Amino acid sequence: MMIDWDVPIEMDDGIVLRADIYRPEKAGKYPVLISYGPYGKGLAFYDAHFKVVWDSLTEAYPEVASHSSNKYMAWELPDPERWTREGYICVRVDSRGSGRSPGVLDMFSPRQAQDFHDCIEWVGAQDWCTGDVGISGVSYYASTQWQVAALQPPSLKAMFAFEGASDFYRELARHGGILTTFWDNLLAQVENLQHGMGKRGLRSKVTGDLVSGPETLSPEELHANYRNIYKEFIERETEDEYYTARNPDWSKVTVPFVSATNIGGQALHQRGNIEAFANAASEEKYLEIHGGEHWTHFFTDYGFEMQKAFFDCYLKGDKEAWKNHPRVYLQVRKPDDTLFQRDEQEWPLARTDWTKFYIDAENMRLSTTPPTGEATVSYEGFGDGVTFLSDPFEETTEITGPSVAKVTVSSETEDADLFLVLRLFGPDMKECNFIGAADAATPLTHGWLRASHRKLDEEKSLPWRPFHSHDEIQKLTPGDPVDLDVEVWPTAIEVPKGYRIALSIQGKDYSSPAVKLMPKGVMPRISNNGVGFLTHQSGRDRPPEVFGKTVTLHTGHDGENAPHVMLPVIPAK
Template sequence: MDAYKSEVRDGMIVEWDVPIQMDDGLVLRADIFRPKKKGKYPAILTYGPYGKGLAFQEGYKTAWESMEKNNPDVLAGSSNLYQSWEVVDPEKWVPDGYACIRIDSRGAGRSPGFMDHNNARETKDIHLCIEWAAKQAWSNSNIGMNGISYFASNQWRAAASKPKHLKAICVWEGWNDAYRESHRHGGIACTFRKNWMEIQVKTVQHGVGDNGKRSRVTGETVCGPVTLSKEELAKNVENIWQRVLDQEMNCDWYAERTADLSKVTVPLLSAANWGGQGLHGRGNMEGFVRSASKNKWMEVHGDSHWAPFYTDYGRLLQKKFFDYFLKGKKNGWNKTPPITLQVRSPGEKFVKRHENEWPLARTVWTKLHLDTASMSFLQDPVKEQQSVTYDTTGDGVTFAFPPQKQDVEITGPIALKIFVSSKTNDADIFAVVRVFDPDNKEVTFQGAMDPHTPIAQGWLRASHRKLDKKKSLPYRPWHQHDEKQPLVPGEVYQLDVEIWPTCIVVPKGYSIALTIRGKDYEYDGEAGFLSNTKNPLRGCGPFLHDDETDRPPAVFNTDVTLHMGPKHQAYLLLPVIPKKK
C-alpha cells in the first residue's frame, strides 16, 4: 500500500491517511494522533461518515459557536486545530497517553467504496480496524471506542461482534434499535435520515473531491483525491430513505443495523441525554439495561447533543473510565455507582445524583386517569363513559393537572394507555408530556438538538399496536412492528404508547399536562436554527414525521376519538420519585 504522511506537530506525532486494508481488499483511510515519547499506548478509535479532515468549526458552524459561547472550557487548553464533529480532541487526550484514531467509513471522506450506513459490512470494517490497531508497534493492544451519535451507535454493533482487543466502549448519545429509535418511531417514518443524508453525509462523500472542503491543517481535499460526477456519486451510496419508505414493518434490513445486546459483554459507559427525543436517549438506556456486560455504567445529562461530551465534566468522566479499563489505573472507577443522573429542574438547572439501578427501584408508578369532564387527570378510574374527538391536523387535546401543591420529581420511562377510534383505517398518535409554570407558560429545555424541547414524547401508529408480550413491561410497551393491523373506522382499539424516559422536578405551583395530537409537537414561540439541519427547530429538532408518502393525508388527516370509562380505562403512567430517606 502507498506511503502516508507523518509529522510532529503540537506535541504529537500525527499520521495522515494511514491505509487500513479490509478483507475484501478495500483500503480505508485513518488519521492517527499519538504521543511523541516511545512507548505502548491504548487507543481511542472512531469510525464514521463525516469526513475526518473537516473542521468542526466549518462543517457545524452554529453548533461550534454555541459551544464557544456557553462552554468556554471546551476551547481552553487546545489550539482547536484538530476539532472534528462528535469525536475527541486529540490535543486533550494524547498528552495523557492515548493514541486517537479517526477512520473515514467506507465511501466517506478519504475512504473509497460503497456507502451503506450501519450495515453488516460496516460492522466488520470496525472489527477489523480494532484488530489492526491492536497490532501496531505503538499500541498496548487495548482499544477503546468513544464518540457521539454515529460514532456511539456503531459501538453497540462492534462490541456485539466481539473483537478480541476491544476492551471498553463509551457510547455517548448513541441509538441501538435501528427501527424504533432511528428510522420509525412507533412505526412512523422519521424524516431526519432523508435530510441528514443530503446535508451531513453526501456533502462529504468520497469522490466529492475538489467540489468539497479542504482540510485547514493539511490543505488536502476532505473527500478524497478524485472528483466524481453526480452520477458516479449516486451509484456509490445506498438510498436509505427509500428503504425506510419501502419497508414500513420491521425486517432484516433494520435487524442488520441493530446490535444483539445480549452479545455486548465489554465494559461500557452509556451516556444519554434527557432531551434526546427522536434519536439520542432511549438507546442508551435500553443498551445499559439489556446489555450483558458485567461492568456497565450509565450517565444521563441535559444540554445540547454535542457540548457535554467536550466539556471538562464529560472528558474527565470518559478519561477516568478509560484509564481504568485501558491502562489499568487504580483510580477508584470500579467504586463508581452504576447510575449518575443530572436531575433536571426548570431554568436549565441540574443536580448530580447517584443511583444503583434503572428504572429506580423506589419509583412510585402512578396512574393518572384521563378525564374529559375536566380535561384533567383523576387518581381513581373514570366511572362513566366519556369521549373527546380531535382533528389530527390541529393541536389535539390537552389534559392538565391543577398546580402542584409540592415539588414532584418524575424520572424514568413513561407509558400511555388509550382507547381510540378513527374515521379512517389508521391514525398516528403523538403523545407529549408537558409542564407549565404558574403563569401557564410552557417549560421547555435545551434539548439534544432543539432549544425548546418538551419534557417527553412518544409515538405510535395505531395499525402497529400489536405488542410483544414477553418484552413489554408496564412502563415500557414493546411493539412487534411485524404485522399491520388496519382499523375498522369507528371501532374502538386499545393503544399502548411508549413515551421515552425523562427527568423533571416539577416545582410547587407548576402543572403537569399531556397533549395527544395527530402531528409533531410545535413550540409556541421563536424557532431555533442549526446550520446542519434543514428545518427550523420548533420543539422536535430535525426529528419530524411529515412525509406524505408515509403519512398520506387521506388516511392520517382525520378525526380521532379518545374513549374513557369503565371498559376503557385510559391513563398516563408516571414514574414519581420519592426523596431519598
C-alpha cells in the same frame, strides 16, 4: 504529537480504508481511542457546515477551545491534542465509501460493522499499541459502538457512547412506526463527504488534501456506490431484516461501557442509550444522564474528565480513577431548567411508585382516580389535538423514568398517528420548556404510535415500556375503538408544589405556544417543536386522506384499567 496521515488498513475483501493516527511525541506503547465514521476525518470542526456549531459551542463554553490549538478538532470526536497529552493514541478511520476510503457507502450496515471490527484488531496489533483499544464519540460514532461490540473484537476493552441510538427502526427510522424526516436533512451532509467527490468536494484546512479522496468520480459512479438509507426507511414501513441486521445482539455486548444520554434527547438518542444500558450483557456498564444540548458535554471539562477517568481505569489499569463510580449518574431537572445530580444504582429506579393518571375526556383532566362516567373527545388528525390537565400538585414530586400511556381510540379512516406530549405548567399556567438535545423548547417528553402498529411483542414488553413488534400492519375499521399501549420516552423532573402536568394527544409534532430562543452562543435555534429537525412531516408516509381526518378518544371505561398514563413517581430518599 506525531501524525501519520492516510494510513492504509486493508479489509478482508481487498478494500483499503484510510486512517489518520495521532500519537504522543514520546515513543512507546499506548492505549488507543478509535473512531470509524462517514463525516470525513480531514474535515475540521470549525470548517464548512460544522462551523456554526463550533462557533456557538465555543462562545457558550470557552473551556472547550482552551486546551489545545483546536487545529485537529473534528465533529463529534475526541480532540487528539488533548488526549495524546494524557498518554493515548487517537485513530480516525474514514468508513467505507466516505472521505478518503473507497467502496460502497452503506451506513450502519453489517459490512461497516465488520470493517470497524477489523480496524480495531489492526490497531491492537500495532507495535505502538498496548493492545487495549477503546471507542469514544458522539451520535453516529456512538451508535456504531453497540454494533461492533456485539462482534466482540478481542482488542476492544472499553467504550464511551455519548448520545447514540441502538435500535435502528424505533429510534433512527420510525418513531412508533411514524417516519422521521431527520435523515432527509442529515444525508445531504453525508453525501457531500462521499468518497469520489474529489475536486468537487472540500479540502482539509490542515493538510490541503481533498477530504473526499483524490479521485473525482462521475455522478453515475457516486450513485452506484451509495445506499440511501432514507429511501429504505420510506419504502420499509415494517421492521424487516434490513433493520434488524443493523441492531446489536445484546447478549454479545459484554465490553465495559458508559452510556451517556441527554434527558432532553427525545426523538434523538435518549432511548438508545437507556435501552443499551438495560439490555447489554456487560457486567461493568454505567448510565450517565445529563442536560444541555446534544454535543456540548462531550467536549466540556465535565465530559472529558469523566471519559478520562473511565478510560484510565479500563485501558490503563488505574482502578482508582473509576473507583466507586455510581452505576447511574443522574441529573434531574427543575422548572427553571437547572439540574441537580444524584447517584443511583439501576434504571428504572427500584423505588419507583408507578402511578396512574387517568384520562378524563368529560372534564379534560388527568386524575389519580378513574373517571366515574364514559366520555369521548375528538380532534382533527393534523390539528392541535386535545390536552388533559392535572390538579396542582399538593407537594413537590419527582417524576423520573419511562412512562406508558394506555389509550382507546377510533378513527374516521383506517389509521391514525398519535403524538403524545407530557408537559409541565406553572401556577400561572405558563408552560415550562427546556433546552433539549436538538431544540430550545422541549416539553417533559414525547411518545409516538401509529395505530396500525399497535401489536405488542409480549416477550420484550415491560410494564413501564411496551415494545411494539412493527412486523405487521393492522388497519383500523373506521369508527371502531381499539386499545393502544404507547411508549413514552423517559424524563426526569422535579415538579414543585402548585405546578401541574398535562398530557396532550395530537396528530402532529408538538409546537411550543411560546417561541423560546436558545441562549446566545449555545447553538442555533432549530425550531420550537421539542424535537428540532427530527420531525414527522412526510406527506408520502402520512397522506392527509388517511391521517388528517377525525380521531376520537374514548375514556372512563374499564374501571382501574381505564385509559391512563402511568408515570414514574420517585419517593424521596
